[in-house]
Each structure stands twice: as structure tokens, then as C-alpha cells.
Amino acid sequence: MNMVNAINDALDIKLYDDKNVIVYGEDVGVEGGVFRVTEGLQQKYGVTRVFDSPLAESGIVGTAIGMAVAGLRPVVEMQFCGFIYPAFNQIISHATRMRNRSRGKYETPIVIRMPYGGGINALEHHSESMEAIFGHIPGLKVVVPSTPHDAKGMLISAIESNDTILFMEPKRIYRAIKQEVADGKYTIPLGKANVLSQGSDVTVVAYGAMIREVQRAMVMAKEQGISVELIDLRSIYPIDRETIAKSVKKTGRIITVTEGPRSFGVGSEISQIAIEEAFLSLEAPPSRVSGFDTIVPLPRGEYHYMQDPYKILYEIERIVKY
Amino acid sequence: MFKEYDPLKNKIFRVMDDSGKIINPKWIPDMKVEEIVTAYKKMLFSRVADLQIVSYQRQGRIYTYPPNYGQEAITGAAGAAIRQNDWLVPAFREIGTMMAKGVSLKEIFLYYMGYEEGSNFKNASQVLPVSVPIASQLLHAAGIGYAIKYKDEKKVVFAFVGDGGTSEGDFHEALNFAGVWKIPVIFIIQNNQYGISTPVKMQTASSSLAVKSVAYGIKGIQVDGNDFLAMYRALEEGSRLCLSGDGPVLIEAVTYRKGAHTTSDDPTKYRTKEEELLWEERDPLKRLKAYLISKDLWSEQEEEKILPQYREEVDRQFQEAESFGEYKKEDIFIHLYSEMPDDLLEQKNQYDRFLQWKESRFNNQKK
Numbered sequence: 001m002n003m004v005n006a007i008n009d010a011l012d013i014k015l016y017d018d019k020n021v022i023v024y025g026e027d028v029g030v031e032g033g034v035f036r037v038t039e040g041l042q043q044k045y046g047v048t049r050v051f052d053s054p055l056a057e058s059g060i061v062g063t064a065i066g067m068a069v070a071g072l073r074p075v076v077e078m079q080f081c082g083f084i085y086p087a088f089n090q091i092i093s094h095a096t097r098m099r100n101r102s103r104g105k106y107e108t109p110i111v112i113r114m115p116y117g118g119g120i121n122a123l124e125h126h127s128e129s130m131e132a133i134f135g136h137i138p139g140l141k142v143v144v145p146s147t148p149h150d151a152k153g154m155l156i157s158a159i160e161s162n163d164t165i166l167f168m169e170p171k172r173i174y175r176a177i178k179q180e181v182a183d184g185k186y187t188i189p190l191g192k193a194n195v196l197s198q199g200s201d202v203t204v205v206a207y208g209a210m211i212r213e214v215q216r217a218m219v220m221a222k223e224q225g226i227s228v229e230l231i232d233l234r235s236i237y238p239i240d241r242e243t244i245a246k247s248v249k250k251t252g253r254i255i256t257v258t259e260g261p262r263s264f265g266v267g268s269e270i271s272q273i274a275i276e277e278a279f280l281s282l283e284a285p286p287s288r289v290s291g292f293d294t295i296v297p298l299p300r301g302e303y304h305y306m307q308d309p310y311k312i313l314y315e316i317e318r319i320v321k322y
Numbered sequence: 323m324f325k326e327y328d329p330l331k332n333k334i335f336r337v338m339d340d341s342g343k344i345i346n347p348k349w350i351p352d353m354k355v356e357e358i359v360t361a362y363k364k365m366l367f368s369r370v371a372d373l374q375i376v377s378y379q380r381q382g383r384i385y386t387y388p389p390n391y392g393q394e395a396i397t398g399a400a401g402a403a404i405r406q407n408d409w410l411v412p413a414f415r416e417i418g419t420m421m422a423k424g425v426s427l428k429e430i431f432l433y434y435m436g437y438e439e440g441s442n443f444k445n446a447s448q449v450l451p452v453s454v455p456i457a458s459q460l461l462h463a464a465g466i467g468y469a470i471k472y473k474d475e476k477k478v479v480f481a482f483v484g485d486g487g488t489s490e491g492d493f494h495e496a497l498n499f500a501g502v503w504k505i506p507v508i509f510i511i512q513n514n515q516y517g518i519s520t521p522v523k524m525q526t527a528s529s530s531l532a533v534k535s536v537a538y539g540i541k542g543i544q545v546d547g548n549d550f551l552a553m554y555r556a557l558e559e560g561s562r563l564c565l566s567g568d569g570p571v572l573i574e575a576v577t578y579r580k581g582a583h584t585t586s587d588d589p590t591k592y593r594t595k596e597e598e599l600l601w602e603e604r605d606p607l608k609r610l611k612a613y614l615i616s617k618d619l620w621s622e623q624e625e626e627k628i629l630p631q632y633r634e635e636v637d638r639q640f641q642e643a644e645s646f647g648e649y650k651k652e653d654i655f656i657h658l659y660s661e662m663p664d665d666l667l668e669q670k671n672q673y674d675r676f677l678q679w680k681e682s683r684f685n686n687q688k689k
Binding site: 022048053054056058059061062063064065066067068069070071072074086089090093094096098099100101102103104105106107138139141161162163191237238239241242 | 409411438439441442443450451453455458459460461462463464465466467468469470472473491492495496498499502653656657658659660663664665666
């Protein structure tokens with residue numbers, strides 16, 4: 001099963017489970033979404049539960065807030081990360097504040113699903129990785145799966161949560177990774193990182209489509225005799241300080257691999273955690289492999305911007321030798 | 323009614339004239355006389371409260387407040403028309419309707435005194451807290467409307483916005499979604515002529531705000547918002563349409579903000595004395611009072627008798643709010659997530675350690 005199938009499976013399970021779950025967004029109904037993630041769901045659950053909304057991102061998130069307050073559990077889709085900005089006001093001004101504003105009277109159990117990230121030769125505005133700006137919003141949870149198995153379990157957790165959750169889907173690996181995914185319902189707790197490989201020389205923290213790039217770099221690093229500990233962060237916020245701290249105390253070195261612009265990014269936050277939690281264990285400065293503080297170039301120039309196994313290997317060797 | 327007053331005809335719906343005389347008997351609402359008197363008394367109470375809040379603000383006992391002064395017929399009529407199981411999605415100038423839904427004046431005071439607790443309406447259900455970002459709340463109303471329709475409930479959403487809000491993208495998106503979804507929402511524009519200092523003619527080139535409904539394929543009407551009887555009738559009709567599946571509805575209520583935008587604003591900078599005097603003639607309370615007096619349902623004597631009682635009641639609730647007690651700092655942290663993330667808990671603990679340090683370091687010194 002690939003990630004598209006796994007997400008579809010999670011939606012199917014929750015739509016079946018709970019009549020309050022409603023799925024909508026641009027083209028998610030008849031067409032099943034531009035990436036076919038919601039394919040077949042409208043046929044199965046009808047047009048009042050899975051439907052196409054007018055083309056308006058603020059409208060989609062804003063109405064989801066009203067539905068949630070009135071007892072539904074909307075799961076909405078933003079067609080691309082680059083198109084979420086009209087909805088930003090509804091997220092930062094209302095979805096993430098309603099419980100606090102009403103001192104617990106109203107909750108907003110909303111999942112905003114959104115493909116993100118580059119490497120698919122797309123038009124402008126289709127390749128962004130802007131998780132950092134969402135991680136900065138109090139009241140929001142931001143999560144990113146890296147495998148079909150995780151995508152299914154994390155999405156079910158997200159739909160069952162009473163919080164507003166931005167569920168970012170690494171579209172570059174939507175269909176690229178296939179694995180066995182358990183049938184039926186299972187959950188993966190949000191906010192917990194996953195140590196994918198144990199290692200002793202350096203900790204690498206990544207998530208989403210970057211995991212695969214790091215794993216390729218690790219094959220080359222191993223040939224050089226370098227042992228890498230790989231952490232799949234899985235949740236941008238809340239961030240799993242404990243897992244990061246424990247690993248850095250062991251390896252003494254940390255590199256973050258993220259797709260978005262470097263400054264004020266997720267890598268910066270993780271570096272700060274390493275400094276606060278493991279200052280005396282550090283044998284090299286925390287390091288960031290990331291996009292530039294530039295606009296993502298159009299497809300011809302995009303490889304300059306993207307993180308690939310070579311950029312990651314370069315940094316691993318540099319930090320291990322530091 | 324919506325046909326007779328089709329916004330394309332550029333006709334305003336009125337039942338009484340500026341002196342309180344019935345000019346449109348066909349559309350007098352079917353209300354018992356006691357109900358009209360009760361509504362008038364509630365409008366009077368909301369005006370007394372509103373004026374007193376402004377004076378508390380001048381005394382430094384409350385923070386910034388947006389006065390409702392002059393718009394009481396709209397919020398009073400909505401208060402009379404809204405039912406307990408209907409939803410209210412306010413903007414921020416609707417204390418009359420909020421109180422009708424069961425929000426206490428004390429809670430309204432608490433909010434403007436700077437306590438979030440003022441938005442946890444203890445005895446009011448299905449009322450959203452005030453929404454400060456202009457027009458953004460209309461989308462919540464549309465979402466609630468969808469939920470009502472989905473669950474097949476017999477409820478209506480009363481959603482408010484000002485004239486300035488009609489320029490926002492969310493106004494368009496909300497009316498568009500609501501039109502497509504055919505949901506039971508009454509969108510009420512309180513057209514009080516100004517968005518802070520900007521007059522309506524700078525907001526739109528449309529012939530009215532009600533006419534915008536035509537493009538969304540929904541029913542719309544322009545109503546004299548200072549005419550309680552017309553407002554009530556229009557809302558009642560809107561409610562009826564919504565309940566029979568013929569919503570949504572857009573009501574433009576034409577009124578005048580007699581007060582400032584908020585207590586931080588100075589309207590003398592952007593409007594004239596003449597204009598204010600002209601609207602003084604159309605004051606909603608004055609008009610309804612004249613109507614009631616002409617019908618022998620109310621008198622100046624009764625009003626003189628009741629006003630001190632209202633002032634006392636407002637003051638009593640204000641004092642209750644003032645003695646609410648200390649701001650609980652834990653509340654800053656506990657309502658962000660269904661469970662507090664470890665990182666946030668650590669930030670809270672860190673702050674507690676700082677406060678302990680400050681206490682031991684500086685309070686000891688004083689002694």
C-alpha cells in the first residue's frame with residue numbers, strides 16, 4: 001500500500017466509524033482530489049459527507065470551524081501548501097483560539113490535510129514546505145508522516161483528536177514508497193518521534209520526504225564507517241524534546257534535514273533543543289541542511305534548492321570530522 | 323416581503339416613520355402588546371448599560387469598548403426573534419442580542435475588563451464569543467448552518483457583521499458558501515454608516531449592501547434598522563424562510579452609530595454635527611417609545627421610574643465583575659490543547675520558578 005492508499009483507508013475507516021466526520025475541499029468529491037487521495041469516498045458515503053467546496057481556502061477552514069463548534073469533525077483538504085495562505089487568518093485567528101477564547105466552552109476538532117514539498121517538477125506555488133510558520137502558531141498541532149503505515153495511524157489519531165491539526169502530506173513520496181499496512185483501525189500517538197535507526201556517531205533529525213534522502217545518504221556514510229542515528233520527527237508541534245535530547249546525549253552531534261527555508265526554521269528549533277538539553281555532550285555545533293532563504297526555483301533549477309543524499313552526506317562527514 | 327422589497331427595487335422596508343407613526347400596516351409584526359413593551363424595556367436596558375460602560379471606561383475601570391448606542395432596535399429585534407436553540411454568531415456590537423440569549427452583563431463586563439472568562443457564557447448556549455477580525459465570523463456561521471442542515475435540526479443562525487465587513491473577502495466567501503449550501507443562516511449587516519471613520523460610499527459602489535444578495539442567489543432586503551417593528555418583522559420572516567429550507571437570507575439594517583467606533587475613537591474628526599442631529603431624529607428608542615405612548619402602552623412616568631432601577635442593576639453587575647478576583651495564570655496555558663503538551667507545561671513551570679524567585683528576592687527586600 002502507498003501513502004495515498006493509506007490516507008484514503010484512514011479516511012474511509014473514520015467516515016465509517018463516526019457520522020460526524022465530514023470530508024470536503026476543492027475537487028475532493030467527484031474527482032477524489034487532484035492526487036486521488038479521497039477517491040471513491042463520495043460514492044461510498046454520499047454528497048453530504050464527502051463533497052466539493054467552492055474554491056476558497058478561507059471559506060473551507062472558516063466553515064470547518066463553524067461545523068466543529070456545532071459538533072461535527074471536519075477533515076478538509078488544502079489542495080497545495082502554496083494555496084493555504086488565504087486560510088491563514090482563519091487558522092491563526094480562530095481555529096487555534098476558539099477553546100482558549102471561550103475558556104473551554106467550544107472546541108475545534110478539525111484536520112486540515114495538505115500536500116507539501118518539492119521535487120515533483122511542479123508550477124510555482126506547488127513546491128513549498130512551510131511547516132515552520134505553522135509550528136509557530138499557538139494552539140495548532142502540525143504533523144508529517146513519512147511512511148504509509150505512519151500516515152494511516154497518524155491520520156486516525158488526528159481525526160479522533162479534539163485539537164486542530166495541520167496534517168502535512170509529503171506529496172513527493174505519495175506513491176514512491178510501498179509497504180505492508182495493517183488492516184483496520186490503529187493509531188499512532190501525535191507528538192512522538194520515531195527512532196528509525198540506532199547509531200553512535202551523529203544524530204540526524206528529518207521528517208516527511210527527507211527521511212528517504214537521509215537513508216540514502218546513510219548507505220554512503222556507512223561505507224565511510226560512520227554510524228548515523230536517524231530520528232523521524234513525525235510531529236513539528238508538539239516537538240518531542242525527549243527523544244532528540246536522548247539521542248544527542250548519546251552521539252554528541254546533530255544535523256537536521258528540512259525542505260523549507262533555513263532561517264527561523266524547524267532545524268533552528270531542534271538545534272536550540274540540542275543546546276538546551278545536551279550542551280555538555282555536544283562535540284560539534286548543531287547543523288542544518290535545509291532549503292535556502294529563497295523562493296523555491298522552478299523545475300529547471302529546483303535541484304539546487306532540494307536536499308539530496310549528497311548534500312546530506314557532505315554535512316554528515318563535515319560534522320563527524322569537526 | 324422579500325419579493326415586495328427586492329433589493330433591485332432600491333426600496334427600504336419600514337413599518338413606522340421617524341415619529342413612530344405606523345406607515346405600513348400591512349407588515350406590522352404579529353406581536354402581543356406585552357411583547358413589544360418587553361422588547362422596548364430590553365432595548366432601554368441595553369442602552370443604559372451601554373452608556374454606563376462608556377462612563378466606566380472614562381473612569382479607567384474598563385478597557386476599550388465598542389458602543390452599541392443608536393443600534394438597539396437591531397440587536398433588540400434580533401433578541402426578540404432569536405430562539406433558545408438558535409445560534410448567535412456576533413461581531414462585537416450586539417450586547418442586546420447576547421443578553422437575550424442569556425449572556426449576562428457581568429460576563430460582558432468581564433470580557434472588556436480583560437478576562438477571557440467573560441466569553442465562557444455560563445447560562446447561554448449556542449452563542450459564539452465576539453469576533454474581532456472583521457467578517458471572519460461569517461464563515462463560522464456558514465459552517466454551523468451546514469451542521470444544522472446535516473443533522474436535520476430546526477435551528478437558525480443569526481450572524482452579524484458591520485458595513486465595513488462587507489468589503490472583506492470572508493463576507494463574499496460566507497455568502498457564497500451559504501448560497502451554494504442553502505443553509506439556515508440570517509446574515510445581518512448593521513450598516514451604521516461608518517467603518518471606524520470610513521463612510522459606506524468608500525466601501526462599495528453597490529447601490530445598497532442588501533443588493534449584494536442578488537449575486538449570491540439568496541434573498542435579501544434593506545430594512546430601516548432604527549425601526550424595531552420592521553426589524554422584528556424582517557427577522558421573523560427570515561427565520562421562517564430558513565426553517566422551511568429557503569435560507570440563507572441577507573438583511574441590511576440601516577442605522578447610525580451614535581457613539582464612537584470604540585472608546586479610543588473620536589468621531590468629530592470625520593462626521594458633522596448636522597448629520598448627527600439628523601440621525602437623532604431617527605433614534606430607535608425614541609421612535610418605539612412614541613409608538614408605545616400613542617397606543618397607551620408606555621409613559622414618560624414609567625420610564626422615569628424604571629431608569630434608576632436599570633442603572634442600579636447595571637452597576638450591581640459591574641461591581642460583581644469588578645470583584646471577580648485575580649487572573650488565574652494557569653488559564654493561559656490549559657485551554658490551548660485538549661492535553662497540555664510537555665513543552666508548554668515546562669514553559670509554565672519555568673514561569674512558576676521565576677515567580678518564586680522574584681517573590682523571595684524582591685518581596686523579602688521590601689520587608
